[in-house]
Amino acid sequence: MTTAPRRRTGRPGIAWAVPGLLFFLFFAAAPMLIVGYLSFTQWDGLSNPSWTGTDNWDRLWNDDTMRQAIALSLLLTVLTWLFQTPIALLLGVWAAGRQRTRALLSAIFFLPLLASSVALALLWKTIFDPNLGLNAQIADWLNLSSADLLGSPRGAFAAVLFVTAWQFIPLHTLLYQGGARQIPQSLYDAAALDGAGTVRQFFAITLPQLRNTIVTSSVLMVVGALTYFDTVLILTRGGPGDATTIVPFLMYRTGFQAFDLGYASAVATALVITATAVSLLLVRLTGFSKMRSTREGI
Amino acid sequence: MSTSARRRRRANIPAGAAAFLWLVIVAVPLYILVASTVQSRSSYLENGPLSLPGEFTLDSYRRVLEGDFPRYLLNTLIVTVACAAIVIVLAVTVAYSIIRTRTRLSRRVFQIFLLGLAIPSQAVIIPIYLIITELQLYDTLLAIILPTAAFSLPVSVLILVGSMRDIEEEQYESMALDGAGPARVLWQLVVPMTRGGISTVGVFSALGAWNGFLFPLILTQSRENRVLTLGLYDYIGEFRVDIPALLAAVVLSIVPIFTAYLFARRQLINGLMGVGGR
The missing domain is CATH 1.10.3720.10 (MetI-like)
Known part of the structure; x- marks a missing residue:
């Protein structure tokens, strides 16, 4: 690029980015390094952290609770993706059309998007109440003996999966709606001329054209599921037993209830490495970082 | 309306049904949320979350x-x-x-x-x-x-x-x-x-x-x-x-x-x- 010096006078320097960058590095990036350091220490939150070498990490590899937490987190992540993606994709593509009912429906659709996970988890905790909740009523109708969904390990896990899906599907629906809106109608017209049916059109045009959206949504979904915390704390407190103690909750329990902040830092570091690796992998695999347009070659 | 437009509309039927189902799944808890707040404690305990509130009261908000x-x-x-x-x-x-x-x-x-x-x-x-x-x-x-x-x-x-x-x-x-x-x-x-x-x-x-x-x-x-x-x-x-x-x-x-x-x-x-x- 050849730029005459005259033209450059109106340009800001990189210095304009410094305040924002420093602020971000101080509160988000530096803590990434500090948490790594803390994972090699013992710290109760009051005195100074004392260096204990790889003690925490040795303990981490042999900790059954941690192993189970990792397994639960991975299971929750995979099930979250399998549960939320088809629904959000279907709803998003549908909402991108021009139905008249859409405006009304979307107003209700997006309500869960506005509320905090605390508020929604509280609502669902009430609904799942074994004595007063909706499931008590349904169990009553069906003559079931137990309505204590949150009291059984599988039920509690399913409840976390469902409540988080209920909360986040609207967000992913919006992402897919935006993506689907940008697909040129001419592609569908051409396919229709070639005699492609609606199902073929979906798989031959809609899905490939939504590639970038699928990557964005999946990264958000996976990192989100690996870090679900609010919902678990309010809905199940990690229980019954350790049935819903996923990694972020284990970290909270270890760090801020047992005040074993050194070991909790090791758990957090493992979490950060996993989340970053997964999202980098997803981004690399799909070439998303190049910001390539799906419109190329049309 | 062109053929393609009609095709797209037809494709929307299963998705539309799914959307309606999801709407119910979203709307019922929201109904429970609002309906529960406008009844008294005893009425909630008696009738459960799905019932229509018998007596309307904003006392819970107070x-x-x-x-x-x-x-x-x-x-x-x-x-x-x-x-x-x-x-x-x-x-x-x-x-x-x-x-x-x-x-x-x-x-x-x-x-x-x-x-x-x-x-x-x-x-x-x-x-x-x-x-x-x-x-x-x-x-x-x-x-x-x-x-x-x-x-x-x-x-x-x-x-x-x-x-x-x-x-x-x-x-x-x-x-x-x-x-x-x-x-x-x-x-x-x-x-x-x-x-x-x-x-x-x-x-x-x-x-x-x-x-x-x-x-x-x-x-x-x-x-x-x-x-x-x-x-x-x-x-x-x-x-x-x-x-x-x-x-x-x-x-x-x-x-x-x-x-x-x-x-x-x-x-x-x-x-x-x-x-x-x-």
């Missing part, structure tokens, strides 16, 4: 509002406004610099923010707790504001870089010919041209601050500095047997943000759809 709720609301408002202001100022300057410097360094800065999207706040809450206590900010509203704003920056920078890309080079040039410096270009050209992006960023960071829970939970303690989400968490114990009041608190925490949504609907929806389309 029970909530008489407590500490107004203080929580005020704290949340302060945190939300402060976060949105910090994020807008910092994200606009960062995005402006990234868009207009176009050096290797500015690309690096952009990449740092892109990578920052993947940092989960849960994973760094322990060092943030350390930093906040070292800064002697523990149990203040500032302890919530600073990290919340920092974690809103990456997505805000991403959105603003996207909308600043749409400004034509000629418009910059004509301002430069007038001898405008970078500050004047920002104020008279970039800010007016990206008003949509800026309001999206404002809405997003406000929503994040309003609904944030982890930072208040870990970084504050006293009742004076309690925000709404933490207050709701506390109500689990306080209103354990008073479900209408508990849910009334939930409704009251959503009403302000829902009202704001009615005004800023376009910014929120377009912003989200924009992220998905890029």
Whole structure:
């Protein structure tokens, strides 16, 4: 690029980015390094952290609770993706059309998007109440003996999966709606001329054209599921037993209830490495970082 | 209507049915939420969550509002406004610099923010707790504001870089010919041209601050500095047997943000759809 010096006078320097960058590095990036350091220490939150070498990490590899937490987190992540993606994709593509009912429906659709996970988890905790909740009523109708969904390990896990899906599907629906809106109608017209049916059109045009959206949504979904915390704390407190103690909750329990902040830092570091690796992998695999347009070659 | 249009409409039938099903799944809990709050405690205990409220009463709202709720609301408002202001100022300057410097360094800065999207706040809450206590900010509203704003920056920078890309080079040039410096270009050209992006960023960071829970939970303690989400968490114990009041608190925490949504609907929806389309 050849730029005459005259033209450059109106340009800001990189210095304009410094305040924002420093602020971000101080509160988000530096803590990434500090948490790594803390994972090699013992710290109760009051005195100074004392260096204990790889003690925490040795303990981490042999900790059954941690192993189970990792397994639960991975299971929750995979099930979250399998549960939320088809629904959000279907709803998003549908909402991108021009139905008249859409405006009304979307107003209700997006309500869960506005509320905090605390508020929604509280609502669902009430609904799942074994004595007063909706499931008590349904169990009553069906003559079931137990309505204590949150009291059984599988039920509690399913409840976390469902409540988080209920909360986040609207967000992913919006992402897919935006993506689907940008697909040129001419592609569908051409396919229709070639005699492609609606199902073929979906798989031959809609899905490939939504590639970038699928990557964005999946990264958000996976990192989100690996870090679900609010919902678990309010809905199940990690229980019954350790049935819903996923990694972020284990970290909270270890760090801020047992005040074993050194070991909790090791758990957090493992979490950060996993989340970053997964999202980098997803981004690399799909070439998303190049910001390539799906419109190329049309 | 062309054949293709009819085909697309036909394709929408199964998806439309799924959408209707999902609507029911969303609407029933919301009905329970509102219906439970307008009945008395005894009526809720007798009839359960699905029933139509027999006698209409707003007493549950009174029970909530008489407590500490107004203080929580005020704290949340302060945190939300402060976060949105910090994020807008910092994200606009960062995005402006990234868009207009176009050096290797500015690309690096952009990449740092892109990578920052993947940092989960849960994973760094322990060092943030350390930093906040070292800064002697523990149990203040500032302890919530600073990290919340920092974690809103990456997505805000991403959105603003996207909308600043749409400004034509000629418009910059004509301002430069007038001898405008970078500050004047920002104020008279970039800010007016990206008003949509800026309001999206404002809405997003406000929503994040309003609904944030982890930072208040870990970084504050006293009742004076309690925000709404933490207050709701506390109500689990306080209103354990008073479900209408508990849910009334939930409704009251959503009403302000829902009202704001009615005004800023376009910014929120377009912003989200924009992220998905890029």
